[in-house]
Every structure is written in C-alpha cells, then in structure tokens.
Amino acid sequence: MALQAFIKELKLMGNRFAFTVVSEYEDWANAVIDEGIREVQRIEKILTTFKDDSETSLINENAGLEPAKVSEEVFGLVERSIRISSLTQGAFDITYGGIDKSLWNFDKNMTALPSPEKAKQMVRLINYKNIVLNKEKQTIFLREKGMRIGFGGIGKGYAAEMAKVVMKKKSASGIVNASGDLTAWGVQPSGKPWTVGIVHPDNKEQPFSYLDISDMAVATSGNYEKFVMINGKRYSHTINPRTGLPVSGIKSVTIISPNAEISDALATPVTVMGVSKGLNLINQIHQVECVIIDDDNKIYTSKNINCI
Numbered sequence: 001m002a003l004q005a006f007i008k009e010l011k012l013m014g015n016r017f018a019f020t021v022v023s024e025y026e027d028w029a030n031a032v033i034d035e036g037i038r039e040v041q042r043i044e045k046i047l048t049t050f051k052d053d054s055e056t057s058l059i060n061e062n063a064g065l066e067p068a069k070v071s072e073e074v075f076g077l078v079e080r081s082i083r084i085s086s087l088t089q090g091a092f093d094i095t096y097g098g099i100d101k102s103l104w105n106f107d108k109n110m111t112a113l114p115s116p117e118k119a120k121q122m123v124r125l126i127n128y129k130n131i132v133l134n135k136e137k138q139t140i141f142l143r144e145k146g147m148r149i150g151f152g153g154i155g156k157g158y159a160a161e162m163a164k165v166v167m168k169k170k171s172a173s174g175i176v177n178a179s180g181d182l183t184a185w186g187v188q189p190s191g192k193p194w195t196v197g198i199v200h201p202d203n204k205e206q207p208f209s210y211l212d213i214s215d216m217a218v219a220t221s222g223n224y225e226k227f228v229m230i231n232g233k234r235y236s237h238t239i240n241p242r243t244g245l246p247v248s249g250i251k252s253v254t255i256i257s258p259n260a261e262i263s264d265a266l267a268t269p270v271t272v273m274g275v276s277k278g279l280n281l282i283n284q285i286h287q288v289e290c291v292i293i294d295d296d297n298k299i300y301t302s303k304n305i306n307c308i
Helices: 026-047 055-061 072-087 094-098 116-123 157-166 260-273 275-282
Strands: 004-012 016-021 131-134 139-142 174-178 182-183 194-200 202-211 216-222 225-229 231-236 250-257 291-292 299-301
Touching: 004 026, 016 026, 016 157, 026 055, 026 072, 026 174, 026 299, 055 139, 072 094, 072 131, 072 139, 072 260, 157 174, 157 182, 157 231, 157 260, 174 260, 182 194, 182 260, 194 216, 202 216, 216 260, 250 260, 250 275, 260 275, 260 291, 275 291
Parallel strands: none
Antiparallel strands: 004 016, 016 174, 131 139, 174 182, 182 216, 194 202, 216 250, 225 231, 250 291, 291 299
16 A cells, blocks of 8 residues: 555644654554544643633742742743743743733724733733742742743644654654644655745745754744734734834744744744844744744845745
8 A cells, every 4th residue: 555644634732733654553553643642632732822721820820929849841941931931032022921912902993002001000910030949849930920821832833843752753754733833753755855844924825935854843923814904004913022012024934943933933033023133033943944934025035944
C-alpha cells in the first residue's frame, strides 16, 4: 500500500486544530492522531480560564492573597513565559488577563480609541514582574489583587508542540496545525519536505509565499482576522501591554523556529515592538526567523531568509 497523509480536524482550545499523520494504514494513523488530540485536551483542561478547576483559575483566584501550588508543567510554562517577557521587554506578558474585555470589542460599534489615560488605567495590573515563582515549593503568586494570567499568546503553540512530541514517538511524519500555529516533522508521502503557505493579510485564501519545512514550526499573528478602522487607520486586536492601546503599522508577523511554543510566543510581541525593534530581536535569537508585512504591504525579513 502507498503512503498517504491522513487528516482529522476538530475544535480544541477554542480554535480549529488539524492533525496529519503519514501512513499506509488509516486505522493506525487515526489512532496516532487520537493520541495527539487527547494530549491537547489534557493541556486545555489545565490552562483554560473558562473553568474554575483549572490551574490557571487557581492562580488567578489567589491573586493578592496567597501562592498557588501548581504542577511542574504549568510552573515551567509560566517560567518560560516570564523569560520571553524579559526578552521582549514586556511586549509579551501573560498577565494581560486583567484587561476589561468590554473595552476592546473590535466590532463595528467601536468608532474611537479610549483615551491614553483610560487605557493606561486598564493595564495597570499587567506586569509580568509581579509574578512570584517559588521553585522549591512549586508555587506561583500574583502580587496584586485582580491580576490575572492567561496563555492566549503561548498556549496553542505549547499544545501543538506537546501533541507533536506524543505523535512523533509513533509516526515518522506528520503535522499539528493549531489554527495557524503549525509544527511539522518528517516528510510528505512523496518524500519531499512539507510545504507551508504564509497567509496574505489582504486575502487569507491566497498565500503570498511558501516555505518548505521539516522539523520546524511556523506561527503567524495578523490583524487581518480582527481589526477596526478609525479615521482611516487600521488598528489590530493586538494590545500593547504597556500602553493599553491597539497596535498599528504591521499587518502580519510570521515566526519560523524549531519549536511551536517559541514561534507562537514571539509572533505577537514582534507585532507590538514594530518592524525595526522586532527584526533586531529576532536576528539575535539562534534558529529563529521572521517575515513581517507592514500596513503598506512592504515585506521585511530576518537576515537568514531570502525572499524570491
């Protein structure tokens, strides 16, 4: 029997996940995919903010009160998140959860930005430096009452990476695509590397470029999904954690790295930092590359990418 790519799609973590396994046998491929799905479901249960019994909810409920005892897995994820916050000078921050969602609806009713003063007031609780880790006791403490963490900027990538780890033990080739946060290993049934399309921000059905990848992860953060136009200017749903105001100037950022968690976590802060600072950051990180498209459709790339 010939090798085929078997695919299963479903909604997990509030997003569309697609799992691909290369095999001669459909039943075996589906069994491997189901293991990946179970791994994502397990992670979703731990990280969700929509259920009171998750570890994230436990941390948030105890904000300003006492440290919360967590699993080694969640402790490690928070520890790595703080490292990325430090690396990006706060452009990535998991304590964004305290922002009032009613302020940022990004629909047709939003016709003006809030004042800088109001926005600043909204983000006063966002500060990754107020996360206190105790490695010995394996506890996490949020210093300020009302502080909340959320893994929206890193959770999908982490889940995709963990699902890959589980599936790779049994399958030589496959893909986990977490709604654009994609990690691939091995090769296509033809023996060629996987081909990944980078979405064009003005037409998401039409990729503007393609990458051949294997054992790599790609994540794209773009304002083409959710944005508002105010006085002729496009504002992304991505909020700058320092100012509380939406970001403008960049339509999309694509990060390529060996790890889906890293690709996911760096896409948003590069958008916040802007073209020059964002590229400067990526050019200093080993094995990480990026492609940026600004509001004028100009393409910028990190130093090791050659656009044809």
